[in-house]
Amino acid sequence: MHSTILTKQFDVQAIREDFPILKIKVHNKPLVYFDNAASTQKPQSVIDKITEVYTSQYANIHRGVHHLSQLGTGLYEETRKTVQNFIHAQSEKEIIYTKGTTDGINLLAYAWSAAYLKSGDEILITALEHHSNIIPWQLACQRHGAILKVVPVQDDGSILIEDVKKNLTEKTKLFAFTHVSNALGTINPIADFVEAAKSVGAHTLIDCAQSIQHIPVDVQAFGCDFLAFSGHKLYGPTGIGILYGKEKLLEEIPPFQGGGDMIKDVKFEKTSYNELPFKFEAGTPHITGAIALKQAIDYVQNIGIELIHAHEDEVLRYATTQILQIDGVRIIGQAPHKTSVLSFLIDGTHPYDIGVLLDQQGIAVRTGHHCAQPIMDQYCIPGTCRASFAVYNTLEEVDIFIAGLKKATKMLL
């Protein structure tokens, strides 16, 4: 039987009961959902809260004196406090609502660059980045005449701190890097990265899209200046995300978008802006999404992020061991520190074909370049199959996945 070390504290079957979608069938087979790095499923508490808001608590926020507007505003701001505590920010002013990680990075790439980036300056990223942490910086560099530099990645998918240090110069104004690689699962040593960046006076941005649901995120311990993540990968609603920034820096950065809610006083001659965090929140936001994000964070905290991490680690280790029994399998990304992502190829097969045949068996994986083409280019491959795990996945599901993979491979070869 499978290891049961964690079962006393961590009851995966009880957790599965919280996620109604896990009961559905796909192509008449029980769903095995291994596409969690793309988006996670939602627990009943999040689904219920969304319904409750629209049923009995909904109005626009921050404006009305009426009951519903005040109720909605209270709930909306309550989530901000929850996020502040969740990532250990010093103040609610440091928590900006966005549409998601991509939106947060674009906000910074526009507004931070306007304040800090000059011609000849350098922005440093890594070769592991998702397109969302590459293209906004390419665009910012084009606008300001700055230079984009890239830290190389080792063949196993890890990044050497020496390579980071080599690429940081006095011209580096920002080091933007991912906490966990979406394509390979590598966990970067972020405290070391931040320390190295600080030694040359560069600001730091951590892309936590792939870590917030797996690993404790603590902005004080990390020491970073900015950090972004998405609600939908944290069992929360789509269309809501968080950008964290140190208050002092956010004060110095001009607004990104203009509109309602972000102003103090508007005259045609000159507008003065609202205080933080509202300065960066123009227009009516995703009110319901923000409110229900609290349920998602509460859900994760009630289980405990360390227990979630330990469970997912067990699933990843088991899946890694099992997949290596298949002839011709090649795991892409074998860094010593990984979480929740198993990217692989099988000799003589195309990832698309594997994905199609797994889907026919009710198994959802992701195939393709995972919006990280540069790292695929480094391995000289067009893409991979990626199985990615979450709190509700089980070792039994891994067995179904491996059996499905064997069947797919047999059909294709």
Add this chain to the structure above:
Amino acid sequence: MSINEIQDQVIEDFSWYEDWTDKYEYIIDLGKTLEPLDEQFKKDENLIIGCQSKVWLHAYMDANVLKFNADSDAIITKGIIGLLIKVFSGHAPQEIADADLYFLDQIGLQEHLSPNRANGLVSMVKQIRTYGVAYSNLKS
């Protein structure tokens, strides 16, 4: 046979497959046995880039009919290409331009033509029609 007669025949052929394994084994087999596209035609002008798999499509007139050869790096995509070629290749350009493509729906493979699949097949069908329109205009 007309394009619709061929489509009906493919639907009839597929009605014998009882489960997905048989159906996909047939498609994989079609992919493996599809006449390979001559390397000289695997050039960028003929390449249809999908996010996941690549498709090369070569079109040429033979007497009064428009013919297609195609290839892909993914075997299931290639199998479906085989079906599309069986249906579309060797007809008058006007018939190709006007054709109503319905067989993939009927044999339960419509998902492969969803834009979400990003396998190049949607663009391939569009390109086949474009060739049909272009060559029928040339003729008139």
